[in-house]
Amino acid sequence: MIETTGLISDIRDVCQELQDTYAQLTDLLIMVTDHEGRMMTAPSHPGHAIIFEQHAEEMQRFMQQEINKLQGIKNTLLSDQWVPGIRWLIAPVSLEPLSTSFFIWAGILIQTGTRQAVLSHPNFSQKDVEVSTDFFEAMQRWVHETQETTPEQEIFKREKITRLARAMSLILKSSYKEKRLTDRLVALSDTLVTDQSAAHPIEEITRIVLSSSDLADIFGFALRTGTGKYTVINSIGTAAPELNGAVFHEGEGFLGQAVLSAQPSRWTNVERDPRSNFFLQKGVPQVHEVQCFPIRYDDEVYGLLFGVSYKERSIPGLHFQFEETMISLMGWYIANHLTYEKMEKQLQRFKPLIELSRMIVSVQDAQRVMFMLVDMSLNLVWNPSASIVVHRTSDDGKIQMVARGMQSPNGETYAKDVARRYLENAEQPAASYYINHSTPFEIMLEYPIVYANRTRAVLAVAVSTEQEGEECREILSALAMMGSVVMKSVYDRQQYMSNSNRFAQILHESIREWNVALYQLTADAQRIVQEFATWGGITKDEADMIGRACLMSYSDPNMLRSFPHLFQQEAEMIEDYKHIQDNQAVAAGKSYSRGGQIMALAFAIAASADDDMRVVNDLPISGIDQGLVSQFRLFVLSRHTLETEINLVEEAPAVAARSVSSEGAEGRGLEAIVKQFGLSPREKEVLELVVKASSNKEIAATLFISEHTVKNHLTNIFNKMGVSDRAQAIAAVFNKSIG
Amino acid sequence: MVAESDVITLQMECTLFFENNPYAIETSSGLSKRLGRSQQVTERALNRLADMSILEKNGDGLRAIYRYRAPYVQTEVDLSAYD
Numbered sequence: 008m009i010e011t012t013g014l015i016s017d018i019r020d021v022c023q024e025l026q027d028t029y030a031q032l033t034d035l036l037i038m039v040t041d042h043e044g045r046m047m048t049a050p051s052h053p054g055h056a057i058i059f060e061q062h063a064e065e066m067q068r069f070m071q072q073e074i075n076k077l078q079g080i081k082n083t084l085l086s087d088q089w090v091p092g093i094r095w096l097i098a099p100v101s102l103e104p105l106s107t108s109f110f111i112w113a114g115i116l117i118q119t120g121t122r123q124a125v126l127s128h129p130n131f132s133q134k135d136v137e138v139s140t141d142f143f144e145a146m147q148r149w150v151h152e153t154q155e156t157t158p159e160q161e162i163f164k165r166e167k168i169t170r171l172a173r174a175m176s177l178i179l180k181s182s183y184k185e186k187r188l189t190d191r192l193v194a195l196s197d198t199l200v201t202d203q204s205a206a207h208p209i210e211e212i213t214r215i216v217l218s219s220s221d222l223a224d225i226f227g228f229a230l231r232t233g234t235g236k237y238t239v240i241n242s243i244g245t246a247a248p249e250l251n252g253a254v255f256h257e258g259e260g261f262l263g264q265a266v267l268s269a270q271p272s273r274w275t276n277v278e279r280d281p282r283s284n285f286f287l288q289k290g291v292p293q294v295h296e297v298q299c300f301p302i303r304y305d306d307e308v309y310g311l312l313f314g315v316s317y318k319e320r321s322i323p324g325l326h327f328q329f330e331e332t333m334i335s336l337m338g339w340y341i342a343n344h345l346t347y348e349k350m351e352k353q354l355q356r357f358k359p360l361i362e363l364s365r366m367i368v369s370v371q372d373a374q375r376v377m378f379m380l381v382d383m384s385l386n387l388v389w390n391p392s393a394s395i396v397v398h399r400t401s402d403d404g405k406i407q408m409v410a411r412g413m414q415s416p417n418g419e420t421y422a423k424d425v426a427r428r429y430l431e432n433a434e435q436p437a438a439s440y441y442i443n444h445s446t447p448f449e450i451m452l453e454y455p456i457v458y459a460n461r462t463r464a465v466l467a468v469a470v471s472t473e474q475e476g477e478e479c480r481e482i483l484s485a486l487a488m489m490g491s492v493v494m495k496s497v498y499d500r501q502q503y504m505s506n507s508n509r510f511a512q513i514l515h516e517s518i519r520e521w522n523v524a525l526y527q528l529t530a531d532a533q534r535i536v537q538e539f540a541t542w543g544g545i546t547k548d549e550a551d552m553i554g555r556a557c558l559m560s561y562s563d564p565n566m567l568r569s570f571p572h573l574f575q576q577e578a579e580m581i582e583d584y585k586h587i588q589d590n591q592a593v594a595a596g597k598s599y600s601r602g603g604q605i606m607a608l609a610f611a612i613a614a615s616a617d618d619d620m621r622v623v624n625d626l627p628i629s630g631i632d633q634g635l636v637s638q639f640r641l642f643v644l645s646r647h648t649l650e651t652e653i654n655l656v657e658e659a660p661a662v663a664a665r666s667v668s669s670e671g672a673e674g675r676g677l678e679a680i681v682k683q684f685g686l687s688p689r690e691k692e693v694l695e696l697v698v699k700a701s702s703n704k705e706i707a708a709t710l711f712i713s714e715h716t717v718k719n720h721l722t723n724i725f726n727k728m729g730v731s732d733r734a735q736a737i738a739a740v741f742n743k744s745i746g
Numbered sequence: 747m748v749a750e751s752d753v754i755t756l757q758m759e760c761t762l763f764f765e766n767n768p769y770a771i772e773t774s775s776g777l778s779k780r781l782g783r784s785q786q787v788t789e790r791a792l793n794r795l796a797d798m799s800i801l802e803k804n805g806d807g808l809r810a811i812y813r814y815r816a817p818y819v820q821t822e823v824d825l826s827a828y829d
Contacts (some may be wrong), residue, residue: 323784354751355749355751355754356751356754358751358754359751359754359755359757359758362755363758363761363762364756366758366759366762367762374819378765378816378817379765381764381817382761382765382800382817383758383761385798385800386754386757386758386761386795386798386800387754391798400821405821405822405823406822406823407819407820407821407822407823408818408819408820408823409817409818410817410818410820411798411799411800411817411818412799412820413818415818416821418818418820419820419823421762422820422821422823426823472765640766693821706808708767708770711770711771
């Protein structure tokens with residue numbers, strides 16, 4: 008059987024043709040086998056080739072035994088292993104540098120005058136047990152028919168077979184080179200179409216490309232894992248496993264010098280070079296040559312592909328250049344892949360960050376912003392472990408810190424260090440971030456948060472490696488920037504409130520001299536608005552603004568509008584309040600501002616502060632939302648209750664112990680309602696929150712139940728109480744509390 | 747297959763939810779209904795937050811309940827005491 012896998016068919020045909028020609032020329036039977044004795048072509052001989060085709064397996068056993076004895080032969084030799092005097096020419100067909108080699112077998116030669124001796128030799132007539140009778144007899148016939156060869160003829164035949172071996176060597180080398188290149192190109196092609204979503208594509212790709220390369224005995228793939236620090240993450244070759252995890256630094260040894268130069272490098276005859284110790288210590292038996300291919304992208308070195316050879320490798324020039332080019336391309340491919348991976352990781356976080364910016368823009372509390380920065384930074388880094396925000400809350404040296412993943416006292420010590428470095432001078436930093444290695448928390452990325460022309464806070468996030476720090480620094484920078492914007496908004500708002508309140512107070516004080524009654528009335532109206540907020544009618548922020556409008560209500564709205572960035576809304580409220588007061592009809596399709604409406608109600612109460620209960624029925628309703636009027640009536644009722652109780656206390660100190668706040672009064676009313684209508688404990692809790700003006704959503708959050716459940720409770724409460732809405736329910740509670 | 751960016755977005759939404767409702771105690775099922783996301787992805791996001799110590803997790807699987815772990819807050823750290 009002829010081996011068909013080792014040779015490309017065209018090459019096989021050429022070799023066969025050549026072999027047949029030389030068989031005719033030398034009148035020898037010629038066979039070509041591989042190093043295991045398998046025939047690579049059909050035996051060539053006009054008469055006896057058929058014997059070997061029919062008995063190929065027996066021949067293979069015989070030839071392999073012979074080849075085992077011929078290891079390392081460089082020239083054509085004569086062998087007579089079967090019967091002394093019956094000789095074969097055996098010529099090696101070298102394919103160096105490949106480990107594969109072929110052998111040409113040419114025979115048989117019987118020297119002149121030795122035929123009789125050969126025929127009478129015992130081996131000629133005694134069949135070996137492993138040889139079939141057919142084959143043995145055919146061989147005997149062949150010997151009988153073979154002519155004796157003179158020494159001159161033997162020399163001629165030997166030369167010709169040697170030339171045949173050389174010719175075949177050239178043909179096969181060329182063919183193998185081509186086949187090798189084809190195989191490598193196929194491997195490269197396969198690699199480049201490997202599914203990008205595979206678990207470890209880079210390692211797999213590297214393995215495929217490097218394992219089929221002739222360039223070295225061992226290959227390695229190192230990635231940058233810190234500034235100037237590289238770690239071997241993958242190695243290929245029998246002695247390579249111990250290289251995995253090995254660390255080297257820029258400028259250190261062969262590998263370190265290669266990454267520093269950022270160019271392909273090659274060192275040969277390095278057996279005695281001390282830089283080889285890096286490999287010897289990792290179990291590599293011997294180092295003759297080291298080749299390095301830095302993985303670069305845009306002047307940045309991401310890693311290194313390297314190969315180590317134990318001995319000199321005679322790779323033909325073109326083949327060598329191809330391997331070099333291919334591995335360089337591989338490095339470029341890996342660099343692209345790593346860049347893509349890095350960008351992908353960042354993109355995965357930028358999208359959520361944009362979503363986050365929409366959600367946090369309305370936060371108006373500095374501590375809430377700090378909580379978000381700490382928690383969100385942990386969401387954004389690859390391996391979250393610790394995060395801290397240090398914020399200078401005042402100019403008297405006090406700082407506030409919010410931290411996660413940091414234990415006291417290390418957290419506080421670090422916070423003080425950060426505050427000293429960034430917040431003491433509070434100058435604007437030169438860079439948007441800093442890397443700090445001298446901390447108890449691995450590596451810290453520190454982002455100064457600047458607003459109002461000073462560094463007022465610092466976001467610091469722990470990262471496990473510098474590499475990770477470099478990869479996520481941009482995304483954290485974006486978060487810190489977002490923090491700056493939101494903190495500035497909080498700061499501006501505080502400043503605005505502070506300035507507005509100060510100016511409003513000054514304007515208010517200015518009327519005390521010429522109109523004490525007006526001064527007192529406006530102060531009372533402001534107080535009522537604040538009480539309305541405490542009661543739950545409006546938020547504190549709304550109350551602050553409406554309160555300021557009350558204090559400045561005598562002022563010309565246009566004059567107030569002339570204050571840059573101040574009092575714009577207050578001016579509108581005052582204008583609306585005056586229109587309501589003048590009983591001006593509101594334009595169709597329009598309504599007065601809620602602030603103006605509340606001012607009108609607050610002034611109505613302030614003007615009759617000596618008899619609140621009467622004013623309940625006399626509250627202005629023209630131009631004012633009916634719901635707001637109802638709400639204010641309830642507020643006045645509760646306020647009256649409170650004042651009544653306080654009066655009792657003032658008039659009779661002995662009963663002070665029984666005095667209760669408005670909440671106490673509400674509580675009494677609530678208890679009475681619960682008792683009267685048989686409300687369950689949960690219904691009582693819900694009603695209590697309804698009375699405190701909580702919305703269904705707020706009640707759900709407070710009681711840890713869904714809004715749907717709140718609605719169910721309310722329906723049951725209304726049914727039991729016989730009321731149709733929450734306003735009636737609240738009124739019932741207050742009626743009970745004052746009744 | 748849910749995109750990684752969607753999981754991170756959900757992580758952030760969950761974080762904000764618990765920051766805004768610091769006393770809330772929720773299961774992955776409950777929170778997924780509130781946020782209109784699948785229970786499976788919500789559970790994945792919540793478990794990541796628990797790994798980061800942003801949330802505290804009690805129990806396993808569908809019965810696991812999550813609550814917010816407030817960060818360590820120190821107000822009025824006196825800078826003058828720094829050595």
